[in-house]
Amino acid sequence: MAKIHEVAKAAGVSISTVSYALSGKRTISAETRQRIERAVRELDYRPNAGARMLAGRRTNIFALTEPFRADTYAPAHMAFVLATSIAARRHDYDVLLLTEEEASAGMRRVATSGLCDAVLVLDVAPDDERVGVARQLGIPSVFVGVPDDHDGLVCVDLDFEAAAGLAVDRLADAGHRSIGLLGHPPSAYLRSNFPPRIRAGFERRARERGLDPAVELPEPGGNGSRGVAVRAAVGALLDRGVTALVLHCDDAAHHAVLDELAARGLGIPADVAVISVGSTFDTTAMHPPLDVVPLVPQASCDRAVDLAMQMLSESAPAAGVYLIAPEYRDHGSVVQPDAPR
Amino acid sequence: MAKIHEVAKAAGVSISTVSYALSGKRTISAETRQRIERAVRELDYRPNAGARMLAGRRTNIFALTEPFRADTYAPAHMAFVLATSIAARRHDYDVLLLTEEEASAGMRRVATSGLCDAVLVLDVAPDDERVGVARQLGIPSVFVGVPDDHDGLVCVDLDFEAAAGLAVDRLADAGHRSIGLLGHPPSAYLRSNFPPRIRAGFERRARERGLDPAVELPEPGGNGSRGVAVRAAVGALLDRGVTALVLHCDDAAHHAVLDELAARGLGIPADVAVISVGSTFDTTAMHPPLDVVPLVPQASCDRAVDLAMQMLSESAPAAGVYLIAPEYRDHGSVVQPDAPR
DNA sequence: TTGAAAGCGCTACCAC
DNA sequence: GTGGTAGCGCTTTCAA
Numbered sequence: 001m002a003k004i005h006e007v008a009k010a011a012g013v014s015i016s017t018v019s020y021a022l023s024g025k026r027t028i029s030a031e032t033r034q035r036i037e038r039a040v041r042e043l044d045y046r047p048n049a050g051a052r053m054l055a056g057r058r059t060n061i062f063a064l065t066e067p068f069r070a071d072t073y074a075p076a077h078m079a080f081v082l083a084t085s086i087a088a089r090r091h092d093y094d095v096l097l098l099t100e101e102e103a104s105a106g107m108r109r110v111a112t113s114g115l116c117d118a119v120l121v122l123d124v125a126p127d128d129e130r131v132g133v134a135r136q137l138g139i140p141s142v143f144v145g146v147p148d149d150h151d152g153l154v155c156v157d158l159d160f161e162a163a164a165g166l167a168v169d170r171l172a173d174a175g176h177r178s179i180g181l182l183g184h185p186p187s188a189y190l191r192s193n194f195p196p197r198i199r200a201g202f203e204r205r206a207r208e209r210g211l212d213p214a215v216e217l218p219e220p221g222g223n224g225s226r227g228v229a230v231r232a233a234v235g236a237l238l239d240r241g242v243t244a245l246v247l248h249c250d251d252a253a254h255h256a257v258l259d260e261l262a263a264r265g266l267g268i269p270a271d272v273a274v275i276s277v278g279s280t281f282d283t284t285a286m287h288p289p290l291d292v293v294p295l296v297p298q299a300s301c302d303r304a305v306d307l308a309m310q311m312l313s314e315s316a317p318a319a320g321v322y323l324i325a326p327e328y329r330d331h332g333s334v335v336q337p338d339a340p341r
Numbered sequence: 342m343a344k345i346h347e348v349a350k351a352a353g354v355s356i357s358t359v360s361y362a363l364s365g366k367r368t369i370s371a372e373t374r375q376r377i378e379r380a381v382r383e384l385d386y387r388p389n390a391g392a393r394m395l396a397g398r399r400t401n402i403f404a405l406t407e408p409f410r411a412d413t414y415a416p417a418h419m420a421f422v423l424a425t426s427i428a429a430r431r432h433d434y435d436v437l438l439l440t441e442e443e444a445s446a447g448m449r450r451v452a453t454s455g456l457c458d459a460v461l462v463l464d465v466a467p468d469d470e471r472v473g474v475a476r477q478l479g480i481p482s483v484f485v486g487v488p489d490d491h492d493g494l495v496c497v498d499l500d501f502e503a504a505a506g507l508a509v510d511r512l513a514d515a516g517h518r519s520i521g522l523l524g525h526p527p528s529a530y531l532r533s534n535f536p537p538r539i540r541a542g543f544e545r546r547a548r549e550r551g552l553d554p555a556v557e558l559p560e561p562g563g564n565g566s567r568g569v570a571v572r573a574a575v576g577a578l579l580d581r582g583v584t585a586l587v588l589h590c591d592d593a594a595h596h597a598v599l600d601e602l603a604a605r606g607l608g609i610p611a612d613v614a615v616i617s618v619g620s621t622f623d624t625t626a627m628h629p630p631l632d633v634v635p636l637v638p639q640a641s642c643d644r645a646v647d648l649a650m651q652m653l654s655e656s657a658p659a660a661g662v663y664l665i666a667p668e669y670r671d672h673g674s675v676v677q678p679d680a681p682r
Numbered sequence: 683t684t685g686a687a688a689g690c691g692c693t694a695c696c697a698c
Numbered sequence: 699g700t701g702g703t704a705g706c707g708c709t710t711t712c713a714a
Contacts, residue, residue: 001453001479003691014701019693026694029699049456050394051691054706059391064438068423074415082409085440094456095438097405099426112342114707115390115435138342344707355685360709370683392707395690455691 227256502542568597
């Protein structure tokens with residue numbers, strides 16, 4: 001653990017020159033810079049984090065609150081944490097993890113002790129308790145997800161309404177007149193914020209396009225239930241004359257839907273068109289691969305980190321909801337790959 | 342963000358007294374302590390993290406390396422991260438997350454910049470690259486998992502061999518003579534360290550008890566495959582005359598096994614006994630609930646954090662593998678709940 | 683039982 | 699383009 005003093009001595013310059021050379025905050029002659037870089041390399045020098053935090057005004061740390069509740073879908077949460085971490089590192093930031101144990105208290109603690117420069121809030125609930133905390137935090141915060149009460153907050157999220165609209169448009173363009181949404185169980189509509197937005201987008205756009213929309217929100221039941229409720233919901237939608245399904249549910253439910261369609265001898269897309277909306281898992285590995293308007297963790301997290309960085313610079317972005325435009329990925333489950341549109 | 346100076350003034354004492362009152366490192370008169378505590382509360386004072394890191398020799402931060410690979414079983418990893426975080430907080434430590442992006446480089450970086458006091462290593466692979474890094478890190482590290490080459494390292498893990506042995510003993514005691522292990526796919530035996538240990542424990546204890554052991558390691562296939570390979574493996578084991586199954590596989594495979602047994606009209610435990618070993622998920626929610634020798638993240642992570650704390654104190658524990666004793670949980674899938682043993 | 687003051691290792695201001 | 703140095707807010711001797 002060499003210190004800046006040793007680097008300065010080795011390079012034959014003052015410590016302030018070393019500091020500036022490393023931060024790039026003032027111009028250094030090429031030759032001096034070379035010598036310093038060499039000394040840094042040879043001594044394996046790295047500025048002491050504590051000293052930096054104290055002297056500078058930056059910790060280079062983001063706190064990340066991710067409740068990690070047992071009842072949530074782990075792969076998606078993992079993907080968001082990973083994406084945030086990677087995005088942060090690109091700005092030379094580390095990530096300090098705050099879990100359920102002390103979601104609110106932890107935020108206050110790290111903020112008032114100056115352990116981080118900003119807080120990134122994941123797995124946002126409609127009535128998230130972290131909203132109130134964020135408002136009086138004293139440091140910037142960015143929500144990945146949109147709580148009901150988001151006045152004055154900076155939030156990032158996929159535009160779920162537009163995502164559902166994109167799916168409906170695609171189905172309308174393909175000639176479907178009656179379409180069904182198979183959504184998460186009703187409980188998810190309370191715990192999370194996007195299921196209602198998907199549903200609203202689905203119904204609104206269907207109306208705009210003159211389609212007949214139906215909605216089913218089956219309780220998936222346990223992992224051992226083989227998705228009977230989901231399969232029954234598919235049956236109910238088909239009985240109503242639906243020719244296309246928009247899925248907004250977990251991957252087990254997706255498989256249950258495909259099983260049910262297969263069991264009925266219905267081909268995709270020949271007999272029924274299927275689109276997955278807001279999924280974080282891979283729909284191309286399914287049989288058949290499904291068209292998808294995905295929820296891309298990287299997109300949301302990159303944007304969130306960018307916003308946090310802006311808030312730390314002079315050019316603070318305005319509070320508000322920053323929606324990410326959805327993207328349609330065609331894998332042939334609405335229109336036959338080689339068929340003319 | 343009050344500073345220690347303000348607290349001292351408010352309490353009418355010197356800053357060193359405030360510091361000592363907060364750290365408890367020297368005796369303070371009850372009355373003085375009261376005044377200080379009141380001032381701290383009223384000013385919402387919290388020591389500045391950077392200043393503490395610099396002046397003290399502690400960061401109160403653990404780095405946690407968890408690759409978060411896309412191909413790993415997310416719920417288990419999430420559980421370990423959560424358990425580590427909770428254990429750390431109990432010692433007033435925060436957790437800094439290091440992901441795959443820079444597993445080794447990140448460890449070096451946080452260690453040489455003095456960003457953490459110790460490194461906790463999760464999701465350990467047999468040939469883990471972090472082993473070499475840990476050896477020259479300059480700060481303590483604790484592995485949760487046992488890499489092949491663990492000379493000089495401190496490692497914590499469930500005693501998987503004993504866990505498998507416990508399951509075999511239970512089956513032998515119940516009168517089974519021919520038993521089968523249904524394990525993870527072969528690839529897991531390279532990527533992770535415990536599948537081989539389960540298998541070794543299974544085979545050794547079976548030999549010691551004079552039982553006939555069989556092993557199947559089916560490739561589970563995609564989520565859409567409905568566990569055909571697993572079900573075929575069950576058939577293969579039954580064909581060999583096995584009357585009891587030890588499962589060491591993911592929960593989807595567990596369900597596939599139960600499905601296959603049900604499809605064959607075999608009752609548990611009447612016709613076939615089943616024990617799950619090394620699982621992190623809930624086997625009591627299955628049909629029927631399964632006996633289990635669980636892998637408890639909390640147990641491993643608590644121990645790991647304790648060891649890390651010890652390494653930071655004077656009483657450094659010896660390098661070596663700290664195995665956690667397995668625990669048998671009876672849910673009636675080997676011996677009928679109300680039947681006499 | 684308490685206080686004064688010397689750093690901890692940097693950053694960034696002020697000089698040159 | 700470079701150097702000197704005053705803090706940043708604590709912890710921890712050393713003194714009393």
